[in-house]
Amino acid sequence: MKILIKNGRIIDPSQDIDGKGDVLIEDGKIKEIVLAQKNKVTSWQAGKLASLQTIDASDCIVIPGLVDMHTHLREPGFEYKETISTGTSAAARGGFTSVCCMPNTNPVNDTIAVTEFIIKKALSEGSCTVYPIGAITKGQKNEELAELEALKRTGCIAFSDDGRPVTNSLIMRCALEYSKIIEVPIISHCEDLYLSEGGVMNEGFVSTILGLKGIPKAAEEIMVARDLALCQLTGGRLHIAHVSTAGSVKLIRDAKACGINVTAETCPHYFSLTDESLISYDTNLKVNPPIRTEKDVEAIKEGLKDGTIDVIATDHAPHHFDDKTKEFDSAAFGISGLETAFSLAFQLVGQELLDLKQLIMKMSATPAEIMKIPKGTLSSGADADITIINLENTYTVDSSKFLSKGKNSPFNGWTLKGTVEKTISMGKIYDWS
Amino acid sequence: MVTSKNLLGIKELTTEEIYHVLETASGFKDVLQRDIKKVPPLRGKTVVNLFFEPSTRTRISFELAAKRLSADVINFSTITSSVIKGETLKDTALTIKALGADFVVIRHSSAGVPHFLSRILNISVINAGDGANEHPTQALLDLFTILSHKKKIKGLTVAIIGDITHSRVARSNIYALTKLGAHVRLICPPTLRPAEVRHLGIEVFNTIEEGLKKADVIMTLRLQLERQSKGYFPSLEEYFYLYGLTTARLQLARDNAIVMHPGPMNRGVEIESEVADGPQSVILEQVTNGLAVRMAVLYLLAGVKK
Numbered sequence: 001m002k003i004l005i006k007n008g009r010i011i012d013p014s015q016d017i018d019g020k021g022d023v024l025i026e027d028g029k030i031k032e033i034v035l036a037q038k039n040k041v042t043s044w045q046a047g048k049l050a051s052l053q054t055i056d057a058s059d060c061i062v063i064p065g066l067v068d069m070h071t072h073l074r075e076p077g078f079e080y081k082e083t084i085s086t087g088t089s090a091a092a093r094g095g096f097t098s099v100c101c102m103p104n105t106n107p108v109n110d111t112i113a114v115t116e117f118i119i120k121k122a123l124s125e126g127s128c129t130v131y132p133i134g135a136i137t138k139g140q141k142n143e144e145l146a147e148l149e150a151l152k153r154t155g156c157i158a159f160s161d162d163g164r165p166v167t168n169s170l171i172m173r174c175a176l177e178y179s180k181i182i183e184v185p186i187i188s189h190c191e192d193l194y195l196s197e198g199g200v201m202n203e204g205f206v207s208t209i210l211g212l213k214g215i216p217k218a219a220e221e222i223m224v225a226r227d228l229a230l231c232q233l234t235g236g237r238l239h240i241a242h243v244s245t246a247g248s249v250k251l252i253r254d255a256k257a258c259g260i261n262v263t264a265e266t267c268p269h270y271f272s273l274t275d276e277s278l279i280s281y282d283t284n285l286k287v288n289p290p291i292r293t294e295k296d297v298e299a300i301k302e303g304l305k306d307g308t309i310d311v312i313a314t315d316h317a318p319h320h321f322d323d324k325t326k327e328f329d330s331a332a333f334g335i336s337g338l339e340t341a342f343s344l345a346f347q348l349v350g351q352e353l354l355d356l357k358q359l360i361m362k363m364s365a366t367p368a369e370i371m372k373i374p375k376g377t378l379s380s381g382a383d384a385d386i387t388i389i390n391l392e393n394t395y396t397v398d399s400s401k402f403l404s405k406g407k408n409s410p411f412n413g414w415t416l417k418g419t420v421e422k423t424i425s426m427g428k429i430y431d432w433s
Numbered sequence: 434m435v436t437s438k439n440l441l442g443i444k445e446l447t448t449e450e451i452y453h454v455l456e457t458a459s460g461f462k463d464v465l466q467r468d469i470k471k472v473p474p475l476r477g478k479t480v481v482n483l484f485f486e487p488s489t490r491t492r493i494s495f496e497l498a499a500k501r502l503s504a505d506v507i508n509f510s511t512i513t514s515s516v517i518k519g520e521t522l523k524d525t526a527l528t529i530k531a532l533g534a535d536f537v538v539i540r541h542s543s544a545g546v547p548h549f550l551s552r553i554l555n556i557s558v559i560n561a562g563d564g565a566n567e568h569p570t571q572a573l574l575d576l577f578t579i580l581s582h583k584k585k586i587k588g589l590t591v592a593i594i595g596d597i598t599h600s601r602v603a604r605s606n607i608y609a610l611t612k613l614g615a616h617v618r619l620i621c622p623p624t625l626r627p628a629e630v631r632h633l634g635i636e637v638f639n640t641i642e643e644g645l646k647k648a649d650v651i652m653t654l655r656l657q658l659e660r661q662s663k664g665y666f667p668s669l670e671e672y673f674y675l676y677g678l679t680t681a682r683l684q685l686a687r688d689n690a691i692v693m694h695p696g697p698m699n700r701g702v703e704i705e706s707e708v709a710d711g712p713q714s715v716i717l718e719q720v721t722n723g724l725a726v727r728m729a730v731l732y733l734l735a736g737v738k739k
Contacts, residue, residue, distance in 0.1 A: 207627075208628050208629060208630050209444070209604075209633075210544055210566060211545075211563070211564050211601060212545070212564070280548075281544075281548050325521075325523055326549075327541070327549065328544065328545045329542075329543040
């Protein structure tokens with residue numbers, strides 16, 4: 001089976017390619033890229049290939065399939081919110097061909113059995129590749145380490161207690177020590193639970209006006225600072241999840257300057273929204289860490305620009321309608337993010353904060369590199385994971401049409417630029433046009 | 434003129450709307466002094482008091498106000514409702530709608546619940562206190578009480594003492610008083626001061642002695658006793674020592690200053706009994722005025738085209 005993607009603008013930061021040309025796929029792998037300006041007559045242009053399926057990518061960019069290093073697929077345990085099937089469909093719809101799923105399922109992914117279940121299920125029902133992230137502590141209970149090495153051997157590519165912080169600093173230290181021998185990142189959800197207790201939004205003027213309990217920025221920054229100190233102490237491999245504050249950006253920037261082995265991600269909602277949008281009490285804006293202020297948004301954009309923040313991840317957190325249709329205080333935290341992530345991130349290109357290559361890098365090659373997975377590249381021999389996007393097309397977000405079960409998007413009704421036309425995952429074509 | 438069918442908060446009201454409510458309340462206060470206190474404007478209308486938090490005075494005030502206007506009243510509180518069986522707020526609201534109510538008076542521990550209800554119901558929603566957001570009828574009755582003593586709001590110095598962070602009464606009063614041109618001072622420990630509250634155009638004082646100087650109106654707030662266990666203050670004794678309104682401290686305010694409290698009071702915690710029962714206290718007047726103000730609110734909202 002051969003597929004030819006013709007006349008697209010091929011951008012592959014991993015090989016420093018940006019030019020018009022064709023991509024040939026053979027048996028689920030990338031065979032060859034031929035750039036048009038070389039004026040080379042290729043074998044397929046000569047019509048020598050049989051059983052060739054052709055995709056016309058004129059007016060589109062052809063890029064490595066996006067990699068989301070922070071997804072909640074909810075299965076096992078919360079299938080009413082999302083399943084591996086629906087979550088990976090949403091991923092593909094959003095241009096992602098690989099997702100790394102967080103372990104806060106029920107049961108928690110802290111055993112070989114759960115990891116195997118996810119991998120098997122993803123192979124049979126998934127629309128893209130799924131890489132499980134294991135729990136740092138057994139049951140995410142913050143009491144003892146999970147069997148990190150066994151989980152890694154089974155297929156976990158990183159560890160995190162995401163959804164909850166590792167409050168016990170000794171355990172976090174030990175996890176970072178272990179990260180050296182198993183050579184995978186420890187992903188930290190930074191939150192001081194004493195400071196954030198009962199909080200439902202950013203603490204500031206807007207929380208004062210709304211009468212909602214705030215989560216101070218310090219709740220995040222204290223833990224970022226702690227984990228950076230532990231990373232320096234251990235020489236382990238630390239990745240900071242969902243950075244939301246200016247203070248965290250500064251801490252990470254300084255740590256990197258000191259040579260600390262840390263990487264960091266943020267999510268589209270942290271650079272697309274400010275806490276003023278919560279004036280409506282719309283529970284779709286309730287997310288943890290919370291949406292912050294203009295000043296934080298600016299700092300996050302600056303951090304993305306100067307490389308302090310390596311990755312744009314989604315923190316895709318789908319919820320059932322009922323979990324959001326309630327009092328703001330008791331509504332669930334989270335945003336269904338896979339299907340809007342690229343277009344929101346593409347706004348940064350429009351704002352001239354990132355160029356297209358940097359953006360694609362932060363959503364494909366860099367997360368793949370951090371997670372040490374063979375993805376995020378169009379190099380010859382790689383899996384045929386390719387996303388074709390029309391950057392000129394605009395569309396209006398209609399969350400009711402999401403493939404995710406989670407329709408909880410604060411971006412519903414937004415008009416965005418950049419439509420995912422086709423997603424090719426392991427050579428399988430999903431046509432959205 | 435009142436233009437919305439709902440009363441969600443003072444934030445949403447214009448100065449003109451506030452004065453219109455107060456003038457209307459003034460008329461109802463006259464009605465309440467008559468021998469026969471019942472008038473017919475809400476005959477055939479149903480008011481549901483939907484209370485998810487314990488409340489005595491606000492609930493009975495709304496109940497009596499509705500009855501004085503000849504409405505039928507249903508009291509729905511969490512203890513007797515199906516909420517304890519696990520019914521969601523949305524289902525409870527839709528049930529009330531299905532019963533054909535015309536007004537829902539909502540009290541809830543979560544901020545924003547009246548706004549939530551107003552989006553799913555097409556009947557009038559009246560906020561009777563939502564979390565730490567607003568308690569608009571309390572602020573309106575406080576304005577009414579201040580006006581009856583001071584004849585104006587503009588230029589007055591009003592000191593609000595206590596747990597501002599968790600107080601919807603403080604917030605509604607801040608919005609109301611600043612809209613009408615009063616100088617508002619907040620006196621509270623820094624642990625009970627909301628983030629960036631200065632942006633609301635008020636002054637903040639850490640010490641009661643500073644804050645009370647030449648005040649025309651003093652509002653004390655109820656201290657929720659469970660805040661101590663959360664670490665916001667070390668003991669009731671220390672709180673009273675630092676922030677309790679005593680006879681001696683009252684001397685710092687203007688001679689004719691009035692003392693207010695939204696109730697229920699913790700005597701000896703935020704206010705000394707001698708002050709609460711003293712000549713400058715208008716605390717019981719507040720209760721009486723609350724009735725007239727709530728009648729005015731129900732009456733005016735009934736007149737808004739839905």
